[in-house]
Structures are given as C-alpha cells and as structure tokens.
Amino acid sequence: NVTADVIIPMLPLLLKKSQRFLVLSGILVEQEEDVLAGIRKFENAAPKIETDGEWISVMIERSGPIAA
Numbered sequence: 001n002v003t004a005d006v007i008i009p010m011l012p013l014l015l016k017k018s019q020r021f022l023v024l025s026g027i028l029v030e031q032e033e034d035v036l037a038g039i040r041k042f043e044n045a046a047p048k049i050e051t052d053g054e055w056i057s058v059m060i061e062r063s064g065p066i067a068a
Contacts, residue, residue, distance in 0.1 A: 015060065029051060
C-alpha cells in the first residue's frame with residue numbers, strides 16, 4: 001500500500017508511462033479526495049473509483065497525451 005503523499009508526486013511520471021490505463025490500489029478511503037485532486041490536474045485523465053471497506057482503487061483512463 002502506498003499513501004497519497006507518495007502517489008500524488010509520482011502521478012505525472014506514472015501517467016506518462018502508462019499506455020492507456022493506470023490502476024492504483026491499496027489507497028485508504030480517507031485519502032481519496034487528495035488523490036482525485038492530484039489526478040484532476042491532468043485534463044486527459046479520467047478516474048473511476050472502486051471502494052472496498054476502508055480501501056479504494058482508482059482506474060485512470062488516458063484520452064490523450066499527458067503534459068508534465
């Protein structure tokens with residue numbers, strides 16, 4: 001499991017390296033808004049959230065290139 005404070009700074013690199021989809025899982029539900037705020041900075045990234053108890057997973061679909 002990786003916390004939001006580690007995931008968010010890595011998002012530009014992770015999104016650029018992904019072909020079309022990026023899946024992040026093992027995120028605590030209380031960090032959901034922080035992670036989503038980080039993802040929303042990228043206009044070509046559409047997140048979908050799944051919740052399982054206190055955990056979330058995020059599937060991000062790219063619709064175009066990601067700017068750094």
